[in-house]
Amino acid sequence: MVIRNLLRVCAALLLGLTFLAGTGTTASAEAAEAVRTIRYDASRSAEFRSAVDQGAQIWNARLSNVRFVAGSPADVVIVADNGWPRARVTSLGRGTIWMGRQAVQEGHYTVRIASHELGHVLGLPDRRTGRCTDLMSGASAGTSCRNPYPNSAEIAEVERNFQNGLLGVATGVTLTEAAAR
Numbered sequence: 668m669v670i671r672n673l674l675r676v677c678a679a680l681l682l683g684l685t686f687l688a689g690t691g692t693t694a695s696a697e698a699a700e701a702v703r704t705i706r707y708d709a710s711r712s713a714e715f716r717s718a719v720d721q722g723a724q725i726w727n728a729r730l731s732n733v734r735f736v737a738g739s740p741a742d743v744v745i746v747a748d749n750g751w752p753r754a755r756v757t758s759l760g761r762g763t764i765w766m767g768r769q770a771v772q773e774g775h776y777t778v779r780i781a782s783h784e785l786g787h788v789l790g791l792p793d794r795r796t797g798r799c800t801d802l803m804s805g806a807s808a809g810t811s812c813r814n815p816y817p818n819s820a821e822i823a824e825v826e827r828n829f830q831n832g833l834l835g836v837a838t839g840v841t842l843t844e845a846a847a848r
């Protein structure tokens with residue numbers, strides 16, 4: 668009788684441990700699922716490829732729930748052309764970016780352009796404040812601004828966008844940086 672009771676206690680303990688282990692696995696799986704991977708294809712971004720990679724790394728280093736990874740099928744395609752830099756967002760984390768040479772010829776910094784355009788894909792609109800500390804001020808901060816980093820408010824906004832499925836830009840519309848002038 669005593670042995671039977673002991674076995675029963677052991678079985679209950681084992682069940683409890685299994686339950687705890689199961690809960691732990693589920694929790695970590697949920698945490699992993701909460702990180703959204705955005706695959707980007709910079710193979711047609713020509714001389715801007717390294718700037719695009721740097722822009723992606725800048726965001727990766729600051730966001731906990733979003734991660735840019737080079738690869739295909741791509742959520743974001745980045746191409747080089749001779750116009751002004753611009754972005755067309757189709758949904759949060761998806762779209763097309765044009766790394767326009769005209770801005771670079773006028774003296775704008777390629778890495779700032781890349782992280783700014785990626786900011787649009789992350790749901791951030793243009794805010795032409797003229798402040799260099801704002802990434803989304805874009806060309807309004809002038810060519811002397813070489814800051815490629817989002818500020819803490821911009822980072823928090825992106826985190827919220829992905830937590831809540833928010834998008835601060837219109838979908839299917841081409842956002843051009845030329846409008847800043």
Ligand SMILES: [Zn+2]
Nearest residue numbers: 793805842844
């Ligand atoms: Zn912009």
